[in-house]
Structure formats: structure tokens, C-alpha cells
Amino acid sequence: MKTTAFHKYHVAAGAKMAEFAGYNMPIEFTGINDEHMAVRNGAGVFDVSHMGEIWVKGPKALDLLQRITTNDVSKLFPGKVQYSCMPNGRGGIVDDILVYKFTDEKYMLCVNAATPDKDWAHICREGEAFGMRPGTELENASDDICQLAVQGPLAMKIVQKLVDHPVEQMPYYTFEQTEVAGCEAILSITGYTGGEIYAYNADADRLWEALWKAGEEYGLKNIGLGARDTLRLEKGFCLYGNDIDDTTSPLEAGLGWITKFAEGKEFIDRDRMERLKAEGVKRKLVGFKLIDRGIPRHGYPLKTVEGAEIGLVTSGTMSPSLKVGIGLGYVAAEHAAPGTVIAVE
Numbered sequence: 001m002k003t004t005a006f007h008k009y010h011v012a013a014g015a016k017m018a019e020f021a022g023y024n025m026p027i028e029f030t031g032i033n034d035e036h037m038a039v040r041n042g043a044g045v046f047d048v049s050h051m052g053e054i055w056v057k058g059p060k061a062l063d064l065l066q067r068i069t070t071n072d073v074s075k076l077f078p079g080k081v082q083y084s085c086m087p088n089g090r091g092g093i094v095d096d097i098l099v100y101k102f103t104d105e106k107y108m109l110c111v112n113a114a115t116p117d118k119d120w121a122h123i124c125r126e127g128e129a130f131g132m133r134p135g136t137e138l139e140n141a142s143d144d145i146c147q148l149a150v151q152g153p154l155a156m157k158i159v160q161k162l163v164d165h166p167v168e169q170m171p172y173y174t175f176e177q178t179e180v181a182g183c184e185a186i187l188s189i190t191g192y193t194g195g196e197i198y199a200y201n202a203d204a205d206r207l208w209e210a211l212w213k214a215g216e217e218y219g220l221k222n223i224g225l226g227a228r229d230t231l232r233l234e235k236g237f238c239l240y241g242n243d244i245d246d247t248t249s250p251l252e253a254g255l256g257w258i259t260k261f262a263e264g265k266e267f268i269d270r271d272r273m274e275r276l277k278a279e280g281v282k283r284k285l286v287g288f289k290l291i292d293r294g295i296p297r298h299g300y301p302l303k304t305v306e307g308a309e310i311g312l313v314t315s316g317t318m319s320p321s322l323k324v325g326i327g328l329g330y331v332a333a334e335h336a337a338p339g340t341v342i343a344v345e
Helices: 005-013 033-039 061-068 116-130 155-160 200-217 225-235 271-277
Strands: 017-022 023-028 046-047 052-057 081-087 093-103 106-111 139-142 143-153 177-178 183-188 196-199 219-223 282-290 301-304 309-318 325-331
Touching: 005 023, 005 116, 017 177, 023 225, 033 046, 046 225, 052 061, 052 219, 061 106, 061 116, 061 155, 106 116, 116 139, 143 155, 143 200, 155 196, 155 200, 183 200, 196 200, 225 309, 225 325, 301 325
Parallel strands: 046 219
Antiparallel strands: 017 023, 046 143, 052 106, 052 139, 081 093, 093 106, 143 196, 177 183, 183 196, 282 325, 301 309, 309 325
């Protein structure tokens, strides 16, 4: 089992550890509800070093990315980040990703922790048509980079103390190459509230110690994967492997806004998705909250109030903020309108 560069700090803090995506990761420190509300009201730090980073470089970089992603990469400018997904050629999703543009010939992809090997193989396979090869134009840097997400309304006040120029008001979905705590880093703003710091593993100790020193006056707390999941679910964000996967279309998942049929952008599955958009999807991903007591779980059937099965729960939890069960799930399109009453079995 792999460990991140911050593993020793999690163990020292008494984290409940468990395997996730091949890594020994902290699930919780002081309890999911406590950690969840700490991020809602103050600031928390997540170790997300298990995420993958892939470089795409060279004169054909944009051409490859326009082919393998649904969003329009040509709209990016240096320092801008874009949320996107990679279609698999069968109507499903290889992964949802972030695309970072550094220059016209240099991009970084942040990919999900559970799928870096699959993503890398897919990118390399598609890169062959553009003469792009692993080790030259394509580089998998996932094992060399650590990443911390500092989130919450006080998060950027903490990060600001680690940077020698103004970053507290950085626009959403932008990034900078800069020094953070004296370490060469990428600072981006793509989280719900706060920023992400990418650094080399060799600088992990220096970065961690400086962050906690800076965060002391703001009550910075360790946050595990448990609260990371409840926070993203309250936000209604998809989790790859649960709410989207190789069998789900981005249009079914409500990701039509990152599926751009721009002129000249012949991305994988474009024809299939254009037909699906024209004809309409047969199922849709919806968010729901429970009226009765209970916690919806992944795989539970969703039904009409009369008992006809219309779908499945993909993610569910007890919402720490709302104090009721909430979830995401696919339902037949005719039952997807907001305000529809459904049943969870």
C-alpha cells in the first residue's frame, strides 16, 4: 500500500487510517461531523497527494487535449484552470479532470486518485496519433508531487501568510506558479472555498510545518476523507466511481456545461453525445434529501411513491449541516424534475 509524503503526520495526529485508491489515507481525525463543520466555519487541511498529475507538452498539446476532453481547451489562457472529463469512446467517462494551462505548449492534468493508471494509459494511447510519447511530450508525475487542499472561509488567510504577494483574492479556477513557504509550488483555486498547493515530495515537511504554524491562530484542523465526502456531497459534486464512471454519459450526469460542441473540436464520442443531446437522455442524476429518518446508501433502489423502480442511489450520507439524509442518484428522466417526491428503499 502506498503512503503520501504527509503520512507520518497523520499517524502522529491519531488519524483513523484505511486503504483508499491504493494509499493508506486518513479517514477521520476528530470525527466526520466535527471536521465537516470546521471546514464550513473555519479552515481545514486535506492531504490529497493521492491525486494524479499528468503533463501534456509540445506543439500538439492542444490538439490532443481537444480530442480527449469534452470541454473547449482553446478557451484557456495561461494561469486558467478548466473542469472537464474524458469520454471513453463508448458513451461513458474515463475520468473527470482539471486542465491547467501554463503555456500554449504546456498543460497539467489533475486526475482522480482511483484512476491514474487508467487515465495515463488512455492518454498515451490517444497521444500516439499525434506523435506524442511517454517520457517526452507526456509525463506522469503523480509519484513526485504532493498536494494539500486548504479549505474553508479562513483558508486563504492562512495561505496568504505563506506567500509574499497578494493571493487571498485569487479568482476562482485560476492558478499561479509561485513559492509557498519557500517551496516551489503551484497554488490553485478550484475547491469549494480555499486553495490547493502542489509541491514536490522533497518539500513536503517544510510545507506542512509552515502551514500549521500559519494556521494556528485560525484554528486550522486536519480533515480526513470522510468529511471530504460529506462536504462534496452537500455541494452536489460528482465523485468518480460513484456518480460517474465508464457507463455514465456526462449529459446524464448534468455535465452538459462541460460538453462543448465547438466548431472543429472533434472530441471522442462527439457524434454520440450530439445525438443524445438532441434525443434527450433517458435518465438523469439528481440530488435528494430524505423526509423520514434514515441514511441513503450507494446501491439502494430509488422508486416512485407507488413502488415502481426508477433508479439507484449513487452517493448518500447524513448531512452534517442539514441533519437529514441526502444523496445523489440516477432516476428515469420523467421523474427528475425538482420537487418530485421519490422513495428510497
